[in-house]
Amino acid sequence: KAGVTQTPRYLIKTRGQQVTLSCSPISGHRSVSWYQQTPGQGLQFLFEYFSETQRNKGNFPGRFSGRQFSNSRSEMNVSTLELGDSALYLCASNGGGGTYEQYFGPGTRLTVT
Amino acid sequence: AQSVAQPEDQVNVAEGNPLTVKCTYSVSGNPYLFWYVQYPNRGLQFLLKYITGDNLVKGSYGFEAEFNKSQTSFHLKKPSALVSDSALYFCAVRVFSGGYNKLIFGAGTRLAVHP
Numbered sequence: 001k002a003g004v005t006q007t008p009r010y011l012i013k014t015r016g017q018q019v020t021l022s023c024s025p026i027s028g029h030r031s032v033s034w035y036q037q038t039p040g041q042g043l044q045f046l047f048e049y050f051s052e053t054q055r056n057k058g059n060f061p062g063r064f065s066g067r068q069f070s071n072s073r074s075e076m077n078v079s080t081l082e083l084g085d086s087a088l089y090l091c092a093s094n095g096g097g098g099t100y101e102q103y104f105g106p107g108t109r110l111t112v113t
Numbered sequence: 114a115q116s117v118a119q120p121e122d123q124v125n126v127a128e129g130n131p132l133t134v135k136c137t138y139s140v141s142g143n144p145y146l147f148w149y150v151q152y153p154n155r156g157l158q159f160l161l162k163y164i165t166g167d168n169l170v171k172g173s174y175g176f177e178a179e180f181n182k183s184q185t186s187f188h189l190k191k192p193s194a195l196v197s198d199s200a201l202y203f204c205a206v207r208v209f210s211g212g213y214n215k216l217i218f219g220a221g222t223r224l225a226v227h228p
Binding site for chain 1: 145147149154155156157158159162164203207214215216217218219220221
Protein backbone atom coordinates (compact mmCIF):
# COMPACT_ATOMS: atom_id res chain seq x y z
CA LYS A 1 0.00 0.00 0.00
CA ALA A 2 1.49 3.34 -1.00
CA GLY A 3 2.20 5.84 1.75
CA VAL A 4 1.39 9.50 2.04
CA THR A 5 2.87 11.64 -0.70
CA GLN A 6 3.50 15.35 -0.52
CA THR A 7 4.55 17.65 -3.29
CA PRO A 8 6.70 19.55 -3.71
CA ARG A 9 9.32 18.42 -1.18
CA TYR A 10 11.12 21.76 -1.15
CA LEU A 11 9.96 25.24 -2.00
CA ILE A 12 11.50 28.68 -1.86
CA LYS A 13 9.21 31.70 -2.03
CA THR A 14 9.46 35.42 -1.49
CA ARG A 15 7.56 37.43 1.08
CA GLY A 16 4.14 38.44 -0.15
CA GLN A 17 3.79 35.53 -2.55
CA GLN A 18 1.33 32.70 -2.12
CA VAL A 19 1.98 28.97 -2.14
CA THR A 20 0.00 25.78 -2.60
CA LEU A 21 1.08 22.45 -1.15
CA SER A 22 -0.39 19.10 -2.09
CA CYS A 23 -0.97 15.88 -0.19
CA SER A 24 -2.25 12.50 -1.32
CA PRO A 25 -3.32 10.27 1.57
CA ILE A 26 -3.11 6.51 1.83
CA SER A 27 -5.58 4.83 -0.46
CA GLY A 28 -8.90 4.40 1.29
CA HIS A 29 -8.26 7.07 3.93
CA ARG A 30 -10.83 9.82 3.78
CA SER A 31 -9.37 12.17 6.37
CA VAL A 32 -6.28 14.36 6.10
CA SER A 33 -4.66 16.60 8.70
CA TRP A 34 -2.04 19.29 8.22
CA TYR A 35 0.64 20.37 10.68
CA GLN A 36 3.30 23.05 10.72
CA GLN A 37 6.66 22.20 12.26
CA THR A 38 9.12 24.91 13.27
CA PRO A 39 12.09 24.86 15.66
CA GLY A 40 10.49 27.47 17.87
CA GLN A 41 6.86 26.34 17.99
CA GLY A 42 7.24 22.62 17.38
CA LEU A 43 4.40 20.74 15.75
CA GLN A 44 1.19 22.71 15.47
CA PHE A 45 -2.13 21.54 14.11
CA LEU A 46 -3.41 23.50 11.12
CA PHE A 47 -6.62 21.79 10.01
CA GLU A 48 -8.31 18.52 9.27
CA TYR A 49 -10.45 17.53 6.32
CA PHE A 50 -12.87 14.65 6.02
CA SER A 51 -14.85 13.90 2.89
CA GLU A 52 -14.12 17.35 1.41
CA THR A 53 -15.22 19.18 4.56
CA GLN A 54 -13.01 21.00 7.03
CA ARG A 55 -14.03 19.67 10.38
CA ASN A 56 -11.33 21.03 12.65
CA LYS A 57 -9.06 24.05 12.54
CA GLY A 58 -6.07 25.13 14.57
CA ASN A 59 -5.15 28.60 15.71
CA PHE A 60 -3.66 30.04 12.52
CA PRO A 61 -4.52 33.23 10.66
CA GLY A 62 -6.89 33.23 7.72
CA ARG A 63 -3.93 33.35 5.32
CA PHE A 64 -3.75 29.60 5.86
CA SER A 65 -6.46 27.69 4.07
CA GLY A 66 -7.04 24.27 2.66
CA ARG A 67 -9.37 22.05 0.75
CA GLN A 68 -9.96 18.43 -0.01
CA PHE A 69 -11.06 16.89 -3.27
CA SER A 70 -13.41 14.00 -3.94
CA ASN A 71 -10.45 11.62 -4.32
CA SER A 72 -9.30 12.63 -0.79
CA ARG A 73 -6.27 14.52 -2.06
CA SER A 74 -5.80 17.72 -0.13
CA GLU A 75 -4.15 21.05 -0.74
CA MET A 76 -3.19 23.80 1.63
CA ASN A 77 -2.63 27.37 0.59
CA VAL A 78 -0.76 30.15 2.31
CA SER A 79 -1.30 33.64 0.97
CA THR A 80 0.80 36.75 1.53
CA LEU A 81 3.75 34.77 2.81
CA GLU A 82 5.72 36.02 5.79
CA LEU A 83 9.23 35.07 6.89
CA GLY A 84 7.72 33.27 9.87
CA ASP A 85 5.87 30.90 7.57
CA SER A 86 9.15 29.14 6.84
CA ALA A 87 8.58 25.65 8.17
CA LEU A 88 8.16 21.98 7.42
CA TYR A 89 4.54 21.35 6.52
CA LEU A 90 3.40 17.85 7.27
CA CYS A 91 0.34 16.10 5.99
CA ALA A 92 -1.11 13.13 7.85
CA SER A 93 -3.44 10.49 6.53
CA ASN A 94 -5.89 9.50 9.22
CA GLY A 95 -6.74 5.87 9.71
CA GLY A 96 -10.38 5.36 10.50
CA GLY A 97 -12.22 2.59 12.26
CA GLY A 98 -11.30 3.81 15.71
CA THR A 99 -7.56 3.34 15.24
CA TYR A 100 -6.85 7.06 15.73
CA GLU A 101 -3.50 6.53 14.04
CA GLN A 102 -2.06 9.17 11.77
CA TYR A 103 0.44 8.33 9.03
CA PHE A 104 2.63 11.21 8.02
CA GLY A 105 4.10 12.16 4.69
CA PRO A 106 7.71 13.35 4.30
CA GLY A 107 6.66 16.96 4.42
CA THR A 108 7.20 20.04 2.31
CA ARG A 109 10.05 22.29 3.41
CA LEU A 110 8.98 25.89 2.72
CA THR A 111 11.54 28.66 2.90
CA VAL A 112 10.34 32.26 2.67
CA THR A 113 12.98 34.86 1.84
CA ALA B 114 -5.69 23.24 29.13
CA GLN B 115 -4.87 19.97 27.44
CA SER B 116 -1.17 19.51 26.88
CA VAL B 117 1.79 17.18 26.55
CA ALA B 118 5.17 17.74 28.17
CA GLN B 119 8.49 16.17 27.28
CA PRO B 120 10.77 17.44 30.04
CA GLU B 121 14.06 16.52 28.36
CA ASP B 122 15.32 18.27 25.25
CA GLN B 123 17.92 15.56 24.74
CA VAL B 124 18.66 12.11 26.09
CA ASN B 125 22.09 10.55 25.71
CA VAL B 126 22.51 6.79 25.95
CA ALA B 127 25.30 4.35 25.24
CA GLU B 128 24.56 1.65 22.69
CA GLY B 129 23.30 -1.50 24.38
CA ASN B 130 21.99 0.34 27.44
CA PRO B 131 18.29 0.75 28.20
CA LEU B 132 16.70 4.04 27.23
CA THR B 133 13.74 6.02 28.53
CA VAL B 134 12.18 9.08 26.95
CA LYS B 135 9.75 10.81 29.27
CA CYS B 136 6.28 12.15 28.55
CA THR B 137 3.56 13.51 30.80
CA TYR B 138 0.13 14.66 29.74
CA SER B 139 -2.80 16.72 30.90
CA VAL B 140 -6.18 15.94 29.35
CA SER B 141 -9.76 15.77 30.42
CA GLY B 142 -11.25 12.33 30.11
CA ASN B 143 -9.45 9.19 29.03
CA PRO B 144 -6.19 9.86 27.20
CA TYR B 145 -5.38 8.53 23.75
CA LEU B 146 -1.57 8.59 23.69
CA PHE B 147 0.94 8.15 20.89
CA TRP B 148 4.67 8.08 20.23
CA TYR B 149 6.18 9.13 16.92
CA VAL B 150 9.78 9.22 15.71
CA GLN B 151 11.26 11.62 13.18
CA TYR B 152 14.50 11.03 11.32
CA PRO B 153 16.31 13.93 9.60
CA ASN B 154 14.43 15.32 6.60
CA ARG B 155 11.65 12.82 7.08
CA GLY B 156 8.08 12.92 8.28
CA LEU B 157 6.90 11.38 11.51
CA GLN B 158 6.70 7.60 11.84
CA PHE B 159 4.16 6.00 14.15
CA LEU B 160 5.75 3.91 16.92
CA LEU B 161 2.94 2.91 19.26
CA LYS B 162 -0.27 4.01 20.92
CA TYR B 163 -2.29 3.57 24.07
CA ILE B 164 -6.06 3.69 23.79
CA THR B 165 -7.18 1.24 26.43
CA GLY B 166 -6.15 -2.10 27.89
CA ASP B 167 -2.75 -3.17 29.18
CA ASN B 168 -0.64 -0.37 30.58
CA LEU B 169 2.46 -1.71 28.82
CA VAL B 170 2.20 -1.16 25.09
CA LYS B 171 4.61 -2.72 22.61
CA GLY B 172 5.38 -1.01 19.34
CA SER B 173 7.71 -0.92 16.37
CA TYR B 174 11.49 -1.41 16.40
CA GLY B 175 11.49 -2.95 19.90
CA PHE B 176 10.07 0.11 21.61
CA GLU B 177 7.47 -0.04 24.34
CA ALA B 178 5.71 2.48 26.52
CA GLU B 179 4.16 2.33 29.93
CA PHE B 180 0.93 4.16 30.66
CA ASN B 181 0.69 5.35 34.26
CA LYS B 182 -2.64 6.97 35.03
CA SER B 183 -1.79 8.12 38.54
CA GLN B 184 1.35 9.88 37.35
CA THR B 185 -0.23 10.95 34.03
CA SER B 186 2.82 9.64 32.24
CA PHE B 187 3.51 7.65 29.10
CA HIS B 188 7.26 7.06 29.01
CA LEU B 189 8.88 5.44 25.98
CA LYS B 190 11.37 2.66 26.68
CA LYS B 191 13.68 0.25 24.95
CA PRO B 192 15.73 -2.44 26.71
CA SER B 193 18.81 -2.08 24.51
CA ALA B 194 19.48 1.05 22.48
CA LEU B 195 20.93 1.04 18.98
CA VAL B 196 22.88 3.82 17.28
CA SER B 197 20.19 3.77 14.59
CA ASP B 198 17.61 4.77 17.23
CA SER B 199 19.12 8.26 17.27
CA ALA B 200 16.32 10.56 16.17
CA LEU B 201 13.71 13.04 17.39
CA TYR B 202 10.87 11.52 19.41
CA PHE B 203 7.45 13.05 19.89
CA CYS B 204 4.78 12.17 22.38
CA ALA B 205 1.25 13.15 21.42
CA VAL B 206 -2.24 13.04 22.84
CA ARG B 207 -5.45 13.01 20.87
CA VAL B 208 -7.94 15.48 22.24
CA PHE B 209 -11.62 15.56 21.49
CA SER B 210 -13.70 18.71 21.33
CA GLY B 211 -17.11 19.33 19.91
CA GLY B 212 -17.17 15.98 18.17
CA TYR B 213 -13.86 16.58 16.41
CA ASN B 214 -10.36 15.64 17.39
CA LYS B 215 -6.74 16.54 16.82
CA LEU B 216 -3.28 15.55 17.98
CA ILE B 217 -1.38 17.74 20.41
CA PHE B 218 2.36 17.08 20.33
CA GLY B 219 5.04 17.54 22.92
CA ALA B 220 8.08 19.62 22.03
CA GLY B 221 10.11 16.56 21.17
CA THR B 222 13.14 14.85 22.70
CA ARG B 223 16.28 14.26 20.74
CA LEU B 224 17.73 10.83 21.46
CA ALA B 225 21.44 10.38 20.86
CA VAL B 226 22.80 6.84 21.11
CA HIS B 227 26.57 6.70 21.25
CA PRO B 228 28.63 3.69 20.11
